[in-house]
Amino acid sequence: MRKLYLILTICSLSGIITAQWQMSNSYQTSYIDNISVVNSNVVWVADQLDKAVSISKDGGQSWIKNDYQTGSFVGAYTLGTFSAVNDSVAYIIAAGLDAAGSANNGVFKTTNGGENWTKLSGAFTAASFPNFVYFWNINEGVAIGDAYPNQYFEIYTTSNAGQTWDKVQDSNQANGNAEWGLNSGAHLRVVNGTIYFTTSGGRIFKSADKGKNWTVINTPATSNNYLSFDFKNDNEGMVVFSNTAEGEKFVYTTVNGGADWTQQTGGEYWFLRQIKYDASRNIYFSTSSFGLAYSSDNGATWTRHPSFINISLGGLQILPNNKVLIGGWGSIYFAYNYTDTNPTVTSADSPDNNKINVYFSDDIDAASGSVASKFLVLRAIHDESGIKTDTIPVASAVVDAVDKKKIVLTTAEDVPFDTITVRTYEIVSSQGIPVLFSGAGSRAQFIKTNNTGLDDVSAQSLKVYPNPAKDIVNIELNENLPVSGLKIFNATGQLIYQHQYFNLNRGSKITIPLNMNSGVYYLQITNQNGQTIATRKLIKQE
Numbered sequence: 001m002r003k004l005y006l007i008l009t010i011c012s013l014s015g016i017i018t019a020q021w022q023m024s025n026s027y028q029t030s031y032i033d034n035i036s037v038v039n040s041n042v043v044w045v046a047d048q049l050d051k052a053v054s055i056s057k058d059g060g061q062s063w064i065k066n067d068y069q070t071g072s073f074v075g076a077y078t079l080g081t082f083s084a085v086n087d088s089v090a091y092i093i094a095a096g097l098d099a100a101g102s103a104n105n106g107v108f109k110t111t112n113g114g115e116n117w118t119k120l121s122g123a124f125t126a127a128s129f130p131n132f133v134y135f136w137n138i139n140e141g142v143a144i145g146d147a148y149p150n151q152y153f154e155i156y157t158t159s160n161a162g163q164t165w166d167k168v169q170d171s172n173q174a175n176g177n178a179e180w181g182l183n184s185g186a187h188l189r190v191v192n193g194t195i196y197f198t199t200s201g202g203r204i205f206k207s208a209d210k211g212k213n214w215t216v217i218n219t220p221a222t223s224n225n226y227l228s229f230d231f232k233n234d235n236e237g238m239v240v241f242s243n244t245a246e247g248e249k250f251v252y253t254t255v256n257g258g259a260d261w262t263q264q265t266g267g268e269y270w271f272l273r274q275i276k277y278d279a280s281r282n283i284y285f286s287t288s289s290f291g292l293a294y295s296s297d298n299g300a301t302w303t304r305h306p307s308f309i310n311i312s313l314g315g316l317q318i319l320p321n322n323k324v325l326i327g328g329w330g331s332i333y334f335a336y337n338y339t340d341t342n343p344t345v346t347s348a349d350s351p352d353n354n355k356i357n358v359y360f361s362d363d364i365d366a367a368s369g370s371v372a373s374k375f376l377v378l379r380a381i382h383d384e385s386g387i388k389t390d391t392i393p394v395a396s397a398v399v400d401a402v403d404k405k406k407i408v409l410t411t412a413e414d415v416p417f418d419t420i421t422v423r424t425y426e427i428v429s430s431q432g433i434p435v436l437f438s439g440a441g442s443r444a445q446f447i448k449t450n451n452t453g454l455d456d457v458s459a460q461s462l463k464v465y466p467n468p469a470k471d472i473v474n475i476e477l478n479e480n481l482p483v484s485g486l487k488i489f490n491a492t493g494q495l496i497y498q499h500q501y502f503n504l505n506r507g508s509k510i511t512i513p514l515n516m517n518s519g520v521y522y523l524q525i526t527n528q529n530g531q532t533i534a535t536r537k538l539i540k541q542e
Helices: none
Strands: 003-011 022-025 032-037 043-047 052-056 064-067 076-084 090-097 106-110 130-135 141-145 154-158 188-191 194-198 204-207 215-217 227-231 237-241 250-254 262-264 274-278 283-288 291-295 316-318 324-327 331-335 345-352 355-360 375-383 386-391 394-399 406-411 419-425 443-447 462-465 472-477 485-490 495-500 509-513 519-526 532-540
Touching: 032 076, 032 316, 032 324, 043 076, 043 324, 090 130, 106 130, 130 188, 130 194, 188 227, 194 227, 227 274, 237 274, 274 316, 345 419, 355 419, 375 394, 375 406, 462 532, 472 519, 485 509
Parallel strands: 003 419, 076 130, 345 443
Antiparallel strands: 003 375, 022 331, 032 043, 043 052, 052 064, 076 090, 090 106, 130 141, 141 154, 188 194, 194 204, 204 215, 227 237, 237 250, 250 262, 274 283, 283 291, 316 324, 324 331, 345 355, 355 406, 375 386, 394 406, 419 443, 462 472, 472 509, 485 495, 485 519, 519 532
């Protein structure tokens, strides 16, 4: 038997701006980790695929995507950080091989909004490993490359918009110990004009004179692979790190410029990843695949934002007008009041063959929730060959006249009997506040059971016990039921156990070992044709 899942993608558009979090489409197609802020209006972003930049001229509300044109980066390139100085001019780090197979590392510049990039001469060589570029203004900038295999970092400064570059001498910087950097904006910070970057040894290099001289700060970390940091000022700062990707997180703070570090131990830190200090609010933010968190007590305790639980977030910047702007998976989130929460999807059900009810925490705007063309229903079929999808058309959608927290969907064909996942995209409340279209707050799941299953097969005819269960569960047949197969699904619809049976009759008992984590599961009983004849909810306890 094939397992059917239903995925609803619900789309609507609204131009209403409110105090809550807003979303915009950057037209990037992956995880946005590089954000360069020019002013309160002009912002550049790029995702991890290194194929294009998107530019906003209205503080993140709308975006224009410019693909890198053929000829800008030809060959195998890795692009690092970029730094924009206005809505047309920006600089980017590139490392790799050109079309002829020769190393062509260096700083590249665009003057037409990122469509075309030209390599600047005078910074880096074929043997270099460039990581960062940053410009304080239209003329003054710095470019930074690895110390490896050299002892000192390869650093260049310019005062004429990149026309010429001056190499920083070894005597003007701390010993690099042949370390290297990671070419990501998460490892570069600029605070009150002072620039910082992390090294592979867990150290932080610092320059207070626009890259001409460098000192080093030792931290409790031993690597920068899972290290994030930021500073409030010359003295106060924070580092967050772990030894492995999924390892325990450690939070340390300093009040004397990194000469000493104090470990914070008063809260949970497992969800921390990339931190950013917000001077206008005197708080630290953290973004990660677990969402958004913030701390107002210098990192001792953190609050996870309920509107972003399990939404993957990347780069975060504070605009000069104090707007918080965060990169997501192709999307940009922004708000002035970061503590505000957004409406969420609370649940869903299917009361009839071609009806689906979607429930929200707030009243929904009638225009937003009642446009059938804004709804997409995808059926994902799981079988031995993998996952296939087809579309179930939505005939109509309407916000319920009495319960305005409910949207009623009418599908053009019957909703299948199985696990159903409902996802929403840009639904707007009656107050014009969007439902964030990622994470736990934007979707709901439920099991729609076959009418010939639970209704016709009574609890006395097919007993499931003990329930809740710990180590085993028993299924006992008290009638001659055509039982031939058993499947167990978790709460997300993933098949975790299946077995075929033969010659079962009245009085037969099946004992199943429960080698899974605690939680909610569903037992699906099938006949010899693979049809579902009963579904039972099972609670697994430790």
